[in-house]
Amino acid sequence: MPELAEVELARRQWATYHGSSINSVEVHPKARIYRDCPAPALRILEGQTLLSSKAHGKRMLFTFAPALHLEVHLGMSGKLSTAPHDHLEHRHDHLILRTAKAALIFNDYRMFGRIMLHDCSDPWSDLPPQPQDSKFTLARVQNLIARHPKKPLKALLLDQNACPGIGNWMADEICWRLGLHPGTPSAQLTPASLRKEIRFVSLGALKHVAEKNTTASAEGFAPGSYVSKVPPKNWLFQHRWKKGGSCPKCRNELARDTIASRTTAWCQHCQT
DNA sequence: GGAGATGTTTCAAG
DNA sequence: GCTTGAAACATCTC
Numbered sequence: 001m002p003e004l005a006e007v008e009l010a011r012r013q014w015a016t017y018h019g020s021s022i023n024s025v026e027v028h029p030k031a032r033i034y035r036d037c038p039a040p041a042l043r044i045l046e047g048q049t050l051l052s053s054k055a056h057g058k059r060m061l062f063t064f065a066p067a068l069h070l071e072v073h074l075g076m077s078g079k080l081s082t083a084p085h086d087h088l089e090h091r092h093d094h095l096i097l098r099t100a101k102a103a104l105i106f107n108d109y110r111m112f113g114r115i116m117l118h119d120c121s122d123p124w125s126d127l128p129p130q131p132q133d134s135k136f137t138l139a140r141v142q143n144l145i146a147r148h149p150k151k152p153l154k155a156l157l158l159d160q161n162a163c164p165g166i167g168n169w170m171a172d173e174i175c176w177r178l179g180l181h182p183g184t185p186s187a188q189l190t191p192a193s194l195r196k197e198i199r200f201v202s203l204g205a206l207k208h209v210a211e212k213n214t215t216a217s218a219e220g221f222a223p224g225s226y227v228s229k230v231p232p233k234n235w236l237f238q239h240r241w242k243k244g245g246s247c248p249k250c251r252n253e254l255a256r257d258t259i260a261s262r263t264t265a266w267c268q269h270c271q272t
Numbered sequence: 273g274g275a276g277a278t279g280t281t282t283c284a285a286g
Numbered sequence: 287g288c289t290t291g292a293a294a295c296a297t298c299t300c
Contacts, residue, residue: 076279110296112279168278
């Protein structure tokens with residue numbers, strides 16, 4: 001279920017063990033998640049210490065040495081979790097890194113996730129700016145619109161080169177706040193408003209994770225469980241998946257259809 | 273049993 | 287050559 005806030009939450013699961021040394025690496029060689037990296041290559045992590053980690057959009061990078069990084073993408077159903085070191089492998093656990101105290105687990109039943117090893121010092125030097133970064137400037141947004149004039153708003157928001165980290169629910173949230181139908185061609189957008197709402201939703205989602213995480217750390221081991229993410233009630237998110245869900249502004253029933261190849265919820269009254 | 277699912281890549285058409 | 291759209295991927299849940 002990964003969008004940038006969930007990805008950040010997933011990163012923090014493993015980040016609890018910064019400074020821990022990896023005693024063993026268990027992989028499922030046939031899992032599709034290793035399509036970019038032969039599974040046995042991950043044994044190189046044995047004996048290494050997890051030094052630090054960071055997230056960018058929907059990707060995570062775990063650093064073991066200046067030129068040794070493990071990149072993880074969760075796809076649609078991937079999860080990172082931690083468990084006691086003697087954790088028994090569950091169904092769809094594709095990667096388990098064991099330290100003296102804990103098991104760091106990557107589980108993904110649909111296998112749309114992805115694992116990669118990097119042996120350079122800065123594998124992320126070339127990524128586009130994230131909405132929450134200062135480099136996500138008005139000029140950048142104007143440029144995106146100019147380059148994709150016919151692209152529907154929703155498709156532009158979901159483009160990971162344009163708006164890294166934004167996923168389906170955040171895209172719907174942004175369209176709703178803009179008061180625009182998700183199919184609106186990008187050329188009709190106002191760059192300043194678009195940038196403002198993209199940043200509002202991105203920062204809002206991250207802020208919420210930051211608040212929630214303080215209560216999560218006290219819970220200790222809870223394999224596979226993320227803290228439930230509950231944006232404020234006046235966000236569309238609260239209503240979009242309920243059958244017969246209604247618009248938080250006007251109370252009209254939300255419309256649902258496939259736009260930009262994805263399930264989309266919007267308010268026909270407020271979004272035109 | 274069938275449809276749909278909070279993502280990305282690849283391929284083809286415009 | 288660039289932009290855009292749709293299918294494919296694998297498995298579970300409703």
